[in-house]
Amino acid sequence: MKKLTTLISAALLSSTMSVSAHAQDTLAIVVSTLNNPFFVTMKDGAESKAKELGYNLIVLDSQNDPSKELSNVEDLTVRGVKAILINPTDSDAVSNAIRMANRANIPVLTLDRGASRGDVVSHIASDNVAGGEMAGKFIMERVGEKAKVIQLEGIAGTSAARERGEGFMKAVKSGNMDLLASQPADFDRTKGLNVMENLLAANSDVQAVFAQNDEMALGALRAIQASGKDITIVGFDGTDDGIAAVNRGLLSATIAQQPDMIGSLGVETADKVLKGQTVEKNIPVPLKVITK
16 A cells, blocks of 8 residues: 555656646747738747747737737746747737736747837847838839839837838938828738728829738739739738749739748747846847849
C-alpha cells in the first residue's frame, strides 16, 4: 500500500511539473484579425519560429474589436503565458490591454501597429512612414508631378494608417500632387470597392490611387475596372494576392512588407527578453517596392 501511495504521489508530482514546464514554454500572439491574409502570414511566421525555439504558441483573434482584444489579454493573464505579442486593433484602445498585462508582469511586444500607452518592451514593424513616401514617389515617377491622386485610408486610430498617410502626404507635397480625396476604407477589400465607387463618381479626373493596404487596393481595382478608366493603383503590404495582381499588370505596385518576418522576429525577441537579454525598443523590418 505504501509503495502504491508513493507511486501515485510521484505520478502527481510528475504531472504537476509537466504542466508547470509547459506553462513556462507558452507564448501568445493576439492578432487584430485573421480575416486578412497579411495577419495570417504574420501568425504563420510566429508559429514557425515558436516551433523552432521550442515554445508553445497560443493564437487569439480579436476580430478587429478592442473589447474582444481586452478579453483575449485578460484570458492570457489567467492562463499564465510568459510573453504576449500583440498586433493592436487600435493604437489607443490597446493601451488598456497592455496595462493589464503590465500589472500581471507579462512582457508585451507590439507587431506592425504600435501602442499609444502602456509598457511595451519592443515594437517590431516596417517603417510605415517611409513606405507611404515610397508609394507617393512611385506615383509621381509613373504619372508625373501635379498628378491627381486619391488615398484610401486604413482603420482610423491605428499607427499603420496614420504613419502610411503621413509618408504619402510628404510625397504629395514634394511632388506638387493634387490630392482629390482621402477617405477611410478600414483596410477592407469590400469597403475599398464601395468607397472607390463613390470617389470615382465625384472625381472623374483621378489619375492614381494609393491604398494603405493591398486589400483596399484590390477592392479599388474592381471599382476602377468597372468604370473602364486607366488609373495607376499602388497598394501596401506585399500580400500574395497583391503581388499576384502586380504580376498580372492589374496593380501598378505594392509596397512590400514581410509579415512572416515580423511574426518571426516577434517570437525571437520575446525569447531574448525571457532570457534576460537586452533588446531594441524598435526593430525595423525592411520594405521594398514590387512592380511587374
